Amino acid sequence: MRPSSPSEPQQQNATTLRQNHVQNEKMMPKISGLLVRVSVSAALLTALIFASACARSPQSQQSAATPSQKAAAPIHDLSGTWDPEAGPGGAVQADGAKNYPSDGKHALPFTPLGEQTFKAHKPGFGITQVPVALANDPMDICDPQGFPRIVLHNFRTSEIVQTANQVLILYEFNKIWRVIWTDGRPLPADPEPRWFGYSVGKWDDDTTFVAQTIGTDDRTWLDNAGRPHSGDLHVEERYHRVDPEHLEMSVTIDDPKMYTQPWVALDKLILKLQPAGFDIREMQCSPSETAKYNKEMGLPAARTK
Amino acid sequence: MRFGIKNRRVLTFAATMGLLAVSAPLFAHHGTASFDTKKQLTMKATITEWYWANPHCLLKFDVKDAKGSIVHWTAETSNPPDMVNRGWSIHSLKPGDQVSVTIEPVKNGAPLGRVLWVEFPDGHKLSSTLIPAKP
Numbered sequence: 438m439r440p441s442s443p444s445e446p447q448q449q450n451a452t453t454l455r456q457n458h459v460q461n462e463k464m465m466p467k468i469s470g471l472l473v474r475v476s477v478s479a480a481l482l483t484a485l486i487f488a489s490a491c492a493r494s495p496q497s498q499q500s501a502a503t504p505s506q507k508a509a510a511p512i513h514d515l516s517g518t519w520d521p522e523a524g525p526g527g528a529v530q531a532d533g534a535k536n537y538p539s540d541g542k543h544a545l546p547f548t549p550l551g552e553q554t555f556k557a558h559k560p561g562f563g564i565t566q567v568p569v570a571l572a573n574d575p576m577d578i579c580d581p582q583g584f585p586r587i588v589l590h591n592f593r594t595s596e597i598v599q600t601a602n603q604v605l606i607l608y609e610f611n612k613i614w615r616v617i618w619t620d621g622r623p624l625p626a627d628p629e630p631r632w633f634g635y636s637v638g639k640w641d642d643d644t645t646f647v648a649q650t651i652g653t654d655d656r657t658w659l660d661n662a663g664r665p666h667s668g669d670l671h672v673e674e675r676y677h678r679v680d681p682e683h684l685e686m687s688v689t690i691d692d693p694k695m696y697t698q699p700w701v702a703l704d705k706l707i708l709k710l711q712p713a714g715f716d717i718r719e720m721q722c723s724p725s726e727t728a729k730y731n732k733e734m735g736l737p738a739a740r741t742k
Numbered sequence: 743m744r745f746g747i748k749n750r751r752v753l754t755f756a757a758t759m760g761l762l763a764v765s766a767p768l769f770a771h772h773g774t775a776s777f778d779t780k781k782q783l784t785m786k787a788t789i790t791e792w793y794w795a796n797p798h799c800l801l802k803f804d805v806k807d808a809k810g811s812i813v814h815w816t817a818e819t820s821n822p823p824d825m826v827n828r829g830w831s832i833h834s835l836k837p838g839d840q841v842s843v844t845i846e847p848v849k850n851g852a853p854l855g856r857v858l859w860v861e862f863p864d865g866h867k868l869s870s871t872l873i874p875a876k877p
Contacts, residue, residue, distance in 0.1 A: 524827075525823070525824075525827045526823075526824055526827060561775070566775050567775055568775040568776040569775075569776065593823065609823070718822075718823040718826065719822075719823075720796060720821060720822065720823045721796060722796055722797065723795065723796055726795035726796055726797075727796070727797060729793070729795070729800075730795070730797060730798055730800065730818070733800060733816055734798070734800060734816055734818050734854060737848075737852050737854055738776040738777075738848040738850070738852065738854050739775075739776055739850075740850055740852070741850060
């Protein structure tokens with residue numbers, strides 16, 4: 438990418454201002470006072486636009502897809518509290534994984550088993566949604582979302598903590614955390630399945646951390662639309678610190694039992710660093726609250742006439 | 743032409759509701775299968791419970807029907823963190839409050855729905871689906 442040149446827009450505007458000034462000098466002796474006022478107004482307007490562009494420039498560059506124009510990213514450092522750049526809740530993926538929503542337009546490369554398992558799942562969202570009382574979403578009884586659903590569905594404000602031999606990710610939903618080991622250990626050869634699997638990671642370069650996860654529990658869904666996975670699931674996460682304020686997050690799903698080829702569920706989702714001291718909200722799946730909801734709302738709402 | 747603060751608020755709210763009418767539901771727990779998304783009901787309500795909980799807060803309220811009988815309604819909203827982002831809190835409503843509630847009802851005709859917005863006696867409104875516009 439071309440290095441940033443923040444002065445270019447200013448130079449162009451300055452040139453415009455200069456040209457206006459020269460033109461005004463040539464015209465002044467020949468024109469009426471009214472035209473003078475018009476010219477002065479035009480120059481003032483140009484100056485105003487120039488000043489506005491200057492004032493707006495840093496913000497708009499920051500929020501545009503060119504955050505690399507900012508200061509260099511810190512080396513080997515993901516630490517901090519991160520929110521989707523789109524704002525709180527901006528990465529809650531109700532209809533399924535962000536880059537493959539269940540909308541009839543994003544076909545996944547299902548194997549026959551994958552297709553069959555997907556159809557056996559009854560989600561509350563996506564093209565196969567059913568009323569909540571008829572769903573068999575494990576989340577409806579507060580079973581753990583597990584990994585990778587925690588990042589492909591209810592992904593909210595998260596804190597990343599680095600220790601000498603771990604990267605810890607603390608998630609808002611259910612206040613759960615994952616450990617990604619960075620001490621060089623291999624992934625386990627024959628792991629006992631866990632809701633959040635087993636993760637190891639290493640730095641691919643100064644600003645890109647790559648984690649591999651296996652050993653997940655096949656009772657969990659990949660996302661809120663009921664996409665399935667098997668115990669052979671292998672997930673790769675890439676965290677690229679673009680600059681001090683932004684982190685890009687990508688997630689690739691590889692599960693040969695369910696999908697004929699790997700697919701990118703999250704492609705460079707941009708996260709924004711939150712101020713130090715940011716207090717992450719609590720969001721717990723409470724069985725008693727869920728039971729009340731199902732009794733008083735979910736079940737009666739799903740009854741047929 | 744210059745609008746007063748009240749007019750601007752009305753315009754902002756109308757624009758917000760217009761956006762709501764064409765935007766996908768934002769609830770993360772379940773979809774719209776149970777709800778009649780093409781229908782809206784606005785009712786004068788007396789709040790009986792504001793249950794601040796996951797996966798959805800529940801708003802319970804009494805409404806007089808055409809015959810003068812009291813009907814007990816229950817309507818859901820999104821979860822507490824989302825509602826905080828949309829300007830609500832656990833203290834937004836309490837039993838006895840008299841408000842106007844606009845909901846999308848369920849399809850089966852039961853007195854159930856999901857809250858779109860609540861209007862308070864002083865005219866201010868809280869939307870349960872969209873983050874309020876910054877002044």
